[in-house]
Amino acid sequence: MATASARIGVHQQLVAFLRAVLAEPDVPVGRIGVLTPEQWQSVHHGVNDTAAAGPELTIPCPFARQAARAPDAVAVVCGPESLTYRELDARSTRLAREPVGVHLTTLCHGATLDLAQDSSN
Structure with missing residues (x-):
């Protein structure tokens, strides 16, 4: 169950979204942002950051290592x-x-x- 602060946050986002729709009625709804700038940064550069440091491997690389090893x-x-x-x-x-x-x-x-x-x- 959502906490009171989470419900308030969702309510605030909904109000901001509806205001944006009313302010620009000719803009397709799908082009109106629903995330705050902080949320957008978090999603695109935090939670969704799947970049992992490591060696670039192709199929031949592990095969060549195994062939050399055994x-x-x-x-x-x-x-x-x-x-x-x-x-x-x-x-x-x-x-x-x-x-x-x-x-x-x-x-x-x-x-x-x-x-x-x-x-x-």
């Missing part, structure tokens, strides 16, 4: 086959260097671990 650990399993982080890193590097679209059919129709396997093997 290159011989199993990274992926597909049926009876598995690849270590070292093997997956090598294959993904080869795949990344291929022209766009070369492996698109394989990716869309049941990729397997032999995807981008070095054909010279």
